[in-house]
Amino acid sequence: MRARALCLVALLVAVAIAPACSSSPSTVVVPPGGAGYGGRFVYPLRFEPLTLNFVTLSDQTSDYVARLVGDGLVDRDADLRLVPRLAESWDFTDGGRVLTLHLRGGVRFHDGAPFTSADVKYTYERVIDPKSRAIGRIDGFLPVERVETPDDLTVRVVYQHPYAPALAAWEVPILPRHLYEKDDFLTSRYNRAPVGTGPFRFVSWETGRRIVLASNPDYWGGRPFIDTFEFQLIPSQETTLQALLAGEIDYASLSPVQWKAHAQDPAFSRRFETVRYLPLFFLYIAWRGDGSTPYFADPRVRRAMTLALDRDGYVSTVLQGSGFVPDSVFHPAVLAPDPALPALHYDPVRTAALLDEAGWRIDPATGRRARAGVPFQFNLLIFSGSEDHVQFAQVAQESLRRLGIDMTIQRLDWPTLWSRLQKGDFQAAVSGLVAGVDPDDTAYGLLHSSQIKGGQNYAAFHDAQVDAWLEAGRRAVDPDERRSIYRLIDRRVAELQPYTFLFFPMTQAAMSRRVRDIRPSPRGIIAQYPGVLRLRVQ
Amino acid sequence: MGGEPAAGIAGSALHPPGRAHLLGTDALGRDLLARLIHGARPSLLVGFGATAIALLVGFCAGAFAGLRGGLADLLIVRLVDVVACFPPLVLALAFVAATGRTGLWPMLLGVALSRWTSMARYVRGEILRHRGGDVWVSARAAGAGGGRLVLRHLLPLLAGPLLVMTSFGIAGAILLESGLSFLGFGVDPPTPSWGSILAESRATLDAAWWPVVFPAAALVLLLAALCAAAERAAGSETRGTPLV
């Protein structure tokens, strides 16, 4: 017993000493701040980043850190408008085929080295290098023919064809070439201790616990108001709320029920301010329409499915109204809603009529729908980790049951669900997608026939007309022309319904009233510019 | 009875316990009492089913190893060693994931898979212990073969401890099921299990206590009853039987 106690003490001591050695916040020199400067902002993360390499990262968590430590050439403001960042200005020539970016002068990386066009070119090269596996970034650079650097502050990007969404890809934070060139790109130590030109310097990453950033006093855009930005890893949603209540974090997004429970409480609203926004994330059901099931190859059946699901009812009751039901592929902030687009509201009568028309009639003997002896029974795959998937599926199951359709639900973990989506080994599946700020980003992946194999067109949707429009949308440089192209796509998709777009769940967050001067964009409070740079803590 | 457990969007989500809903409703407005009653089936099925399989497999493997000895013993002992090296939750979880489908059966088997080894170990150990003992020698002298020896003479000796192990095994299996549900690997909706009701309602814990407290209380009562029954049935002299 005594030996065990000794072991414990030794271990406790070892653990107690360890953090003192690993982090070294004292090395960051912060000049005495003026009015409104100082303070710490703590933001919860559910998932740990895998890498902080600006190029190879592929998850939202690491993207947040990268946007604070690094700078892209361009960014989006709180209203998703394009704003300059490391590029002061840009212009398109040669009918939209050549993009010339004029870089900001006098910018330095956190280690003091100057930022030049060579760093931009290096970042581009790392993205397209297959060895980097930069899957989250590569799509926007695939149409690039070459990148030229006529001088230190000019970058000329030549595309294979006029490419309208070109600037979206240049949000990638720029890597310090001089540091990365020295060792292996994938195992470089800067992947866990990134160096950029951004408003915050990296301080420490304590695995599984937190990532600490300190303000960059020499930032070209002016020093941020807060001194410390800390990400705390809290894997459980329930614990996140409790941590907010305990004052351990400054911001937490709440589930609708959590929200309902606390919004009425005056003590809660005295301490916390409401932050609401409609994020770019939406849920949809993909109906596998390639004929592998007898049901969903017929657009009438797919439209009937959409009409059978009470999306508005789900949003108003289960989500307590905090969500948006689209009939379009696009987030309202990405493409202004089309007033002429027909809405597909819940309508069991029209559903029944459409199903009858498609041959799926109620068998009087069983009360279930069937066609030529084949009963209408299918399996819906959902992701077991999402409350929205689980709850919506149960509601859908009940609605369909009343219409004479038997749907079973199968819960899968993410890799399994994904692998079955990719193989097309499913009949119907709920999935979610974070839309890009450019309409092409969402629509091309979901709808273009080239994306059926290996891409995101899980419904196996194949329509020559939509393919042609999608390609035209990529090349059209005129914004009005683009908008009308995407509206055409929307109408065609509403008619054919390869997917049912379920809803955009509204993010409702509570933020400590100590925090001022931040407004969420559809990408949240961090992924915008200047955003956090202007955030103040009292 | 408060209607079907899988009713659609009802108007009264998170209704506190009252006359209309004796135990209140959950976040989708479903009657909690109805869900608890329907949820008893999968929970008990996993608890009893998995333990029955674990007991059967464990007993046979243990008895076979203990009686045969030699290579068979060595192989079974090694297999038990290998399986027991995996943490139970990870083993059950990997099994459920590997079958590529969720539902009652994969879970039942996954839970059984992670629980048969302790049974096998115990039975084998007991056989080795009794080997050469009075019961053994006299039965052998009366011409009893291996199988008969185990079933007629050894089983009664082991019945008490095995009963205790089984009861605690059932409790452990139900807890494992609820843990799997908590991590998102539970039974498929809308089938409720007590574990999955608990897991689903943790999100609403600070809005509503009833969807957490009632299934938890049901679990605690069931498990306590099982344990108490085992204690009583087996008598206090078996209080040293291994539980895990």
Added chain:
Amino acid sequence: MIAFLLRRVVSALPALVGVTLVAFFVLNLLPSDPVQVWSGGSALSAEAAGRLRSELGVDRGPAARYAAWAVALLRGDLGHSLRDGRPVAFVIGDALPWSLALNLCAILAIYGVAVPYGLVGASSPGSATDRAGGWALLLLYAVPPFAAALILQQWVAVGLGWLPLQGVSAEGASLPGRVWDLLRHLALPTLCLALSGWAIVARYSRAAFRSVLGREFLSVVRAKGLSRLRAHLRLAANTAVPFVTLLATIVPGLVGGSIIVEQVFSLPGVGRLYLAAVEARDYPVVLALTLLSAVLVLAGHLLVDLLYLLVDPRIRTALLPERTDAI
């Protein structure tokens, strides 16, 4: 003694190999593969997916990959995590101290409560204390750990504000301060882990003490002229055997036993790592953790054998050949 040890270690090797084989092939059976996981669910176009696939070169079969892994292991190289590219030893090294600290605290808490209860219960079997204690421990055993965790968080950490809610840290001006900080953070998770352990260890210790007390062992050795102190020491040595056995069954829990508690309390431990690695099909990490778990289990068995040797003279004389009931 040395020969015995050696033989035990060698006989454990097939089990170790078996464990890694099983882990590897189960992982390969799981739908999906690391390539798909790599993109983390980000919008991946057909072009990008194709490029990634050819670059990663996952065309090698599972057998070849296992062989490569095993060969590297023999050179002491556990490989690199597929998720973040760090050496597996680093990945596990980051998580292990927290899990060890948590589980050692839990073991101390379990034994600290259960053994005294066992002694009290055994010295007055059937008394009100014995029965009430037994019932209380049974009820606690039946509380699912995650439910206990959620309730404790809300009640003790947020409601009363006595203890930190989540996370772990060991910070402070002085060393005792850091240990204190660490202990405060570990208090609630330890309690959750201890809930289910108490009933088990209490049963064990009660039975063990009873068997000793019941045999009037004490009075006999006292009659033989041993001092009270020495008699109690003898008693302790005799009751140590089942505790040692029990400890060996608890040790494997160090790796996988605290997954849920680590998840709820945001502890960066091995359990959470295990779960994340299985979900991501990060087989180098899963294999290494499985190997660690297996080594702990087998080392636990070996430890039991050794302690039996030290504690029980009957076994010492009957040592050879290999103890047959030692599985």
